Amino acid sequence: MLILKAKSSAQVMKAYNQQRVLNVIYYEGPISRIDIAAKTGLTQQTITNITGRLLEENIIIEGKSTGSGAGRKPIPLEINHSQLYAIGIEITVQSIRGILVDFNHNILAEQSIDAANYNNADDTLHYLQSIIDALLTNASSLQLIKGIGISIQGVVDPLAGIVINSHALHLKDYPLKEKLEQHYSFPVHIDNDINTIAIVENSGGALDSSQNNLTLSIDEGIGGAIVINKELYTGYHHRAGEFGHIKTFFGKDALPCHCGSAGCLTTMASIGGLENVFSISIDNMIKEIMKGNQRYENALLKIGNAIGDGLCNLIIFFDPEKVLLTGRLFDMAGDFIIPIIKEKMKTSVPHFSRDVILEYLSKRQEQASMAAELAIQEMFKL
Ligand SMILES: [Zn+2]
CATH class of the missing domain: 3.30.420.40 (ATPase, nucleotide binding domain)
Structure with a gap:
């Protein structure tokens, strides 16, 4: 029993070491064996064994040596991306x-x-x-x-x-x-x-350089994601980031929401909510505003202000470095709405949080x- 246990912990260590090597090659490759050893703290022999296995399985490949001078040149290793x-x-x-x-x-x-x-x-x-x-x-x-x-x-x-x-x-x-x-x-x-x-934008994308950030997506519905110290925060019920249900509409504007409450951002500011409340498609609403229709311009102003109010509360609470805006509402009406949100931030967010970077993600991967x-x-x- 003891031997079995020892073996399994050795296997766990072996798998963990391999994962460390893979991680370094993926994020920092092409990289030589000697540099992998330095980055991971593993011995040269362990690196040789692990990279040997990964080469055999075609997970990594050897590149051309770029070293100069006398002696054996280090060979760079990289992930076999195309295979x-x-x-x-x-x-x-x-x-x-x-x-x-x-x-x-x-x-x-x-x-x-x-x-x-x-x-x-x-x-x-x-x-x-x-x-x-x-x-x-x-x-x-x-x-x-x-x-x-x-x-x-x-x-x-x-x-x-x-x-x-x-x-x-x-x-x-x-x-x-x-x-x-x-x-x-x-x-x-x-x-x-x-x-x-x-997750994707936090690793190599628009949020790559930021440790603490919020993502707000407004399409048919509204969704959000919270990243704290580069980790996604999901909440007790896995429902953290339900930005659509923060309260932004009051009085006669506080319409009932499907969540059981009223006055939620999504009731009027999601594309579904907006089209329902104003009985017009977002495309036609924009066309009408371009023609000078004041009623729809006021509607979009109300929506922009509500998004701004909600977002300012989130910024005060989470103190993010960056906020990423995405989704069809911003694609369609961002030129109108984003300046309203920025204006809100100048007055509603305490001075110490006003340097938060608001970024609109126009080109999303599918x-x-x-x-x-x-x-x-x-x-x-x-
Ligand atoms: Zn709601």
């Missing part, structure tokens, strides 16, 4: 879309299916698997697939791999990760759509591509 694949899936209320990408983010195959086809949890799983299976036929070897990332509109527990609630997808307390990992030999990672954006990135990052995570 490793991940699958990214976006599950929305409207559709499931999947892509097969290499680690350079080149799309090698894509598949999608309309939501009209799924009516219960079994349907959702069935169509999800049919998309994954179709994508896998495009991979030269299943061993090259390193993970599946899934971005879902709904409440998700990413650690347990459970979809806690997605009304539109008919999933409730559904162990999606487990169900899929029973079928496939590679790891499955799931998260909600906004957290996926925040959600399926970000989901694939989620799987890729998981492979190199410590």
Whole structure:
């Protein structure tokens, strides 16, 4: 029993050391064995053993030696980006879309299916698997697939791999990760759509340099993500960042919300809420404002002020370095709304927090591509 235990802890250490080496090569490669040893504190012999295995499995490759002078030149090692694949899936209320990408983010195959086809949890799983299976036929070897990332509109527990609630997808307390990992030999990672954006943008994206930040997305609905010391904060119910339900409308503007409360930001400031309250599409509202329609301009002013009020409260509470704005409302009406928010910040946020950087993310990767990135990052995570 003791021997078994000793063996298993040695195996854990071996796996952990390999992960450290992979992490350094991914984030700092091309890098020589000697530099990996310096960065990880592992011995030269351990690095030689680990990199030998990774080379054999085609996970890393050797580059051309760039050293000068006499003696043996260090050979740089890097991830075999073009030969490793991940699958990214976006599950929305409207559709499931999947892509097969290499680690350079080149799309090698894509598949999608309309939501009209799924009516219960079994349907959702069935169509999800049919998309994954179709994508896998495009991979030269299943061993090259390193993970599946899934971005879902709904409440998700990413650690347990459970979809806690997605009304539109008919999933409730559904162990999606487990169900899929029973079928496939590679790891499955799931998260909600906004957290996926925040994770990707915090690693190599618009939020890369910031340790503490907020992401606010306004589309049909409103979502948010909170990153504290580079870690996603998810909350007790995995519902942190529900910015759509902070109270920003009062008096006669405090309309009832589907959450059971009233006056929530989403009731009027989400695209769904706005179109419902003002009985006009966002596209037509913008067209009317361009023609000088004062009623709709006032409507957008009210919405901009509400978003600004809500955001200022969040800034006061979280003291972020950066706030990332994204989503179709900003794509359509950002030129009008973002200056209103900035103006609010000048007066509503205490002077010590006024240097917070407000950034609008205009060019997002598509959600399926970000989901694939989620799987890729998981492979190199410590
Ligand atoms: Zn609400």
